[in-house]
Amino acid sequence: MRHLAGRRLLATARTWARGLLHGRPCPICAGPARRAGATWRHAYLRCTRCGLIYVAELPGAAEVHAAYATAGSATYQVEHKRDWAAWREHKQRTLDALGLADLERATARKRALDLGCGEGQLLTALRDRGWDARGVELNRSLAEQARALGFRVTTAALEQAEPPDAPFDLLLLFHLLEHLRDPLAALERVRGWLGPRGWLLVETPLRPDYDNTDHLYCFSGAALDLALRRTGLLPRRWYDYVDDCYRHHNLAVLATPA
Ligand SMILES: [Zn+2]
Secondary structure, eight states: OHHHHHHHHHHHHHHHHHHHHHOOOOTTTOOOEEEEEEOSSOEEEEETTTOOEEESSOOOHHHHHHHHHHOTTOHHHHTTOSOHHHHHHHHHHHHHHTTHHHHHHHOSSOEEEEETOTTSHHHHHHHHTTOEEEEEESOHHHHHHHHHTTOOEEESOTTTOOOTTOOEEEEEEESOGGGOSOHHHHHHHHHTTEEEEEEEEEEEESSOOTTOTTOOEEOOHHHHHHHHHHTTEEEEEEEEEEOTTTOOEEEEEEEEEO
């Protein structure tokens, strides 16, 4: 155990040094950055202009995708999920706080796509509200679980997915953006799957979670606002709150094509 702790300490020192050496400018606003923290896996920088926290050295796409595609009990899977009914009820409150009911009244077709849908619990919450909800999920085992609940799910990374049923009235990126290598490219890509009167919902943690080494970014409100605007999306409604279940401070936003 002590041996492992020593190795982690050494690896953390190494990421600090590499972070200083390879530190890139802010990928959202190109502003300058300062050191923010380091783990055994990543060194993080904080943009002094927009507040984005980001990995100094971007891991390769194959490495990032492999972590999700193969992990049967990846951190993103096990952490939440103690009481699904409570989790869904909690998410319904978030959707209500963002005024989703207004959209539901104004949208006849109600076709939704959840990117990174996991086991299909958010899909279930949407179905309970009358949405025709589908998903995209990289992890095969999670995608299977969502299919077993009756949902149509494409097994793919967001960067490669070609959802067959576009355009959608509602796209959801729930705790996904912070895991992606290139959030701007991802937003640009999913905007193309949105109908002209469609809505995009993004939720992401507002505080850095250095224990979760899958997080490549932590957005501030300013950084998320800028990322949306730079990709042709207009933020309309914001909601930040502390998660009842896990005490995470989250930021949610509903945006439309600009
Ligand atoms: Zn920035």
